[in-house]
Amino acid sequence: MTQVGPHHxxxxxxxPVVGSPTSSSTLPSLVVSMLTLGELxxxxxxxxxxxxxxxxxALACARLGDSAVTTVDVDRYLTESAASRLVFIGRRPTVVTQDATEELPDEYDRIVSMVSVPRIPASWLSALRPGGRLVTTIAGTGLILTADKTDDGGASGRIExxxxxxxxxxxxxxxxxxLDxxxxxxxxxxxxxxAVSPFPVLDVMQAWEVWSALTLHAPGIEHRTxxxxxxxxxSWMLHADGSWARAETKSGTRTxxxxxxGPRRLYGLLDQIRWY
Known part of the structure; x- marks a missing residue:
């Protein structure tokens, strides 16, 4: 982690600073995997x-050349400090500070995202050239999505x-x-x-298949353990609509x-997914 809240x-x-991580240095092999899925x-x-x-x-510049790479981040400190680091190693891509889900500054053959999105932004499809390809992850899941631009202006793809x-x-x-x-x-x-669940308490965010399926069915759940x-x-499950659940497993038990x-039974949905 390189940033918590606005504190870099x-x-x-x-x-110490308390808050949600807002930026990190991604595992290098994962960066390579995402760029590889982009078929550069x-x-x-x-x-x-x-x-x-x-x-x-930096890796993209080494593969395509500096003039072919644009990098975007919503955080000005991140873009300015990254641009300085890149110049130090002799790389000069186009660095833009803006919300990546808004209208983009140019058109591209490839869009590879190192942040997750709840859905594909319309601006990405507009900026993707015919035959272009995008790679991203779906927010609140461990799912990688790859998709190729289609003739109707949309995109068709798969979960990797x-x-x-x-x-x-x-x-x-x-x-x-x-939701404190x-x-x-x-x-x-x-x-x-x-009620009694036949399953012991689960750290949902460490069980990626369960976490991903739950998010697809009921996005926006906050988990605590x-x-x-x-x-x-x-474990606690919280949602902005007021739904909540608390589950306890005593030491030595399996239930x-x-x-x-609240209005929804979040743990009931979790149990359905675990049965599945």
Whole structure:
């Protein structure tokens, strides 16, 4: 992680910063995998979405040449610091500071995103040249999507076998605040429904197949986990619509006691996916 909220590691002080990670240095092999899925060839113009440290655009410049690469990030500090690093190693791609989901500055043969999106932005399809290809991940999942431009202006593609997860695109310096108020309200609250799940508590975000399927069915769920001193494992599921669930698995047991409230039964959906 290189940035938490609006606080970049370059300006880190002696006090810890609490918040959501907003930028990172991506695993190098994953950067290579994403660019490889883009099927880059000489003569292609590439849009690298999510400048970050500048690593992905540096590799793209080595493959295509500096003039063929544009890299974009919503965060001005990230673009300016990355541009400085790139110049230091002799690379000068076009570096743009803007929201990548808005209208893009040019047309491209390839769009490869190092951030995730909840859906393909219309601006990407507009900026993708005929025969072009895009590669991205779906927000809240471990799914990599590759798609090729079609004659009707859309794109057709597939979910790749490989897995990857990136931070979601954002429009400002930080993500919207987490559901802390709802969490404090329901943390130990009795549910409107109380049931026993045949499955033990699961850290959903570490079980990528389950996490991905759940997000596709019910996007926007926030997950939290904890372990008590007596070994009890607890997980919480929260949603902005007020739905919530709390599940507890006592040490030495294989089931979970589940409390749920709000308009939807989130844990019921999770159990359905785990049965599947």
């Amino acid at each position: 590691a370059d300006q880190a002080g002696p006090r 060839s000489e003569g292609h113009r590439l849009l690298d979405v999510g400048t970050g440290t500048g690593y992905s655009s 076998w490989d897995r990857a997860a990136f931070m979601q695109t954002r429009s400002g310096a930080d993500y919207p605040p987490q 108020e709802l969490f404090q309200k329901i943390r130990d609250q009795e549910g409107e429904d109380i 904890g372990v008590d001193d007596d070994g009890t494992r607890t 979970a006691t589940v409390h749920q409230g």
